Amino acid sequence: MDKNIERLFKYFAIDSQSDPKSETCPSSEGQMELGRVVVEDFKDIGLTDIEQDEFGYVYATIPGNVKEAPTFGLIVHLDTATEMDGKCTNPQIVDYQGGDIKLNDDYQMTVTDFPFLKDLVGERLITTDGTTLLGADNKAGIAILMAVAERLINHPEIKHGDIRLAITPDEEIGRGPHKFNVEKFGAEFAYTVDGGLNGGMEYENFNAATVKINIQGKNVHPGSAKNVMVNALRVAMEIESLLPVNEKPEYTEGYEGFYLLDELKGNVGEVEMVYIIRDHSKELFNQKKKTFEHIIAYLSSKYGDIISLEIEDTYYNMKEKILPYMHIVEMLEQAMKEAGVEPDIKPIRGGSDGAQLSYMGLPCPNMFTGGYNFHGRYEFLSLNQMEKAIDVIIKLAEINAKNES
Template identity: 50%
Template sequence: MKQKVVERFLKYVSFDTTSNSQCENCPSSEGQRVLAKYIVEELKTMGVDDVSLDENSYIMATLKGNTDGVDTIGFISHLDTIEDVSGKDIKPRIIENYDGKDIVLNEALNVITYVKDSPELAEFKGDDLIVTDGTTLLGSDDKAGIAEIVTAIEYLINHPEIKHGDIKIGFTPDEEIGRGADLFDVEKFGAKYAYTLDGGIVGELECENFNAANATITIHGRNVHPGSAKNKMVNAIHIAAEISEMFPADERPETTEGYEGFWHLNSIGGNVENVSMAYIIRDHCREKFENRKSIMIENIEKINKKYDNRVELDLKDSYYNMKEKIEPVMFIVDIAKEAMEELGIKPRLVPVRGGTDGARLSFNGLPCPNIFTGGLNFHGKNECIPVSSMEKATKLIVRIAEKYAERV
């Protein structure tokens, strides 16, 4: 199992599947389509049933159950990697028997993973780590999840003595740009409950996430020659700075953790004449989330009163906390938790400080908590994954499937 999941993962990361937020197509990059076709052929060769790949590169498949009366469950991961860090020409290497010290990824570029910045690495001293060469991300978010699901399915096929019901497999495009659930056909998928494998360190189990909104603020200034600007120029850049200062400095991503929400100025661009600001708003508590949006609206109203309606606000909700959809069926979280404990994995129930495909799928009628892949330092050149964590995630999938059969 360990060798298989590692081999698959190393193969999958050789595909460049960087998503592209500027592209309206689905998938947003050709590499996702190429990887999807590869996985489909792999699943067919393994003997998985009902393997389908639609025009948008959503993969769905079924491992038929060998026990009657078992709830149909699903496991879901995504094909793409983030666009902020290169996912092209990934050159992973395996550090055997990690010594617990700082890791020099690329001496020439001075790319080093410092233990002081990644204290969780101490847990994996003596383990084998898969790391980058310091020029790209690794892609464990979420190709590790795909490798773990496919390997678990293969294991179940090769061990028919393990009782399980129908298991659905789903791989989605463009999760990293917020579109993974857009065209996911819950009815076609056919699962009653599902789990995304899109979490981090071993043991993570998540059934609540941020409520999320995106805001675009457009500021229209007035530019005149600086030499004759008095009482005439309206500098959109200065207005943008004033807007930024209206939100508390201690309620930003870099100053919050756990259940603490924030306003985040994600990007800004422009000149004296025009400035565009992109904000994201996040909070686990729905009431606080709505209050954060109200504060933003009130702040823009104040600015418009001061600057004669020169500011436009486009505020839209993105997704909501899956907790309200998971709570009525909390036993699906308990099953995952118990399965971890039975495998000697310490569960880490943590709130997702972000979103997953599962959050939106939960609101679309498919309750879908999130479990770990084992990856660390996602979305950067210091990304790595312990081999033992991948093996544990694979075993967890098998054990969850088995536990549903034991409920019959």
């Protein structure tokens, strides 16, 4: 079996899903387990400067052969998303010749639903069996780092400086950089290898906040409820109805932000709601937070002091931190072109470890892995595009070696 596929299958089978309800770091034991496997794989390749710290972060170095070159980093994450079972023990290899792709008797990826499939004819894909996530987000990134390290160690004729590697826990729940040691990492800049389609490159992302709302209703027997009952469920429906209809994820694209009702639970007596706010514009982001404040103030004047509101910023748009270092974006763009990949620069309609790391002093754009349909049963990975990502990073290392610190 191809070594990349062998590694991927091994990583996919480890349940490294993060747990937003846990307060530990990492939030799940499976991430520590995957980290230990990664450490052993790095050792097998021949790396010696490797560490898995107490919080699950794995650090390693690909030693350079050009001392004057700036040290840069490559960063991926251990955890998989929380939407479905993250342990994929039955991935399927598809030598795609067109048409719909059957996952199991109940689910298939159709060209009607996913028209981009017609552009992938002739590529080798790895899909799920329809019952779990694949885990390409971001285990494909881990496999890419392995392949890059192996190629550079086995080909000393390729000129490059020191390359620092990091694999973080809990990216999917927004905590990836929380205990990241930027000073110890020792890179001047870095790239997260956590994107999707071939040629994808991002240095802009959403500003993000989480909104938590608690509604204390008044539950009495419905037969004697007149002028007494306050139905917390109906108040929750009222909150949702007062938000702009066209600023929901299903109606937005590009630079358009949104409000998403992410969780709703409760009954007549009490309801808890969780929203997420996203916008690339800091001004519009702040306006969205004020919209919630205005809505709660209005409903409080109507129902009394029964609603509590908590808004917590999660991360910010990395663009303002990248702009002073645009040469690192230009280097990646040049590397893609030299590797035969057409750069596709777009804003991330989400976030990445790189967003928080950029605000911690480590400018960190994002690049592609070849993965599609993250966070669901239709997730798949193009092995051809993954190989292109490896080629791009090798070119990036060579371009960087021509620079001076």
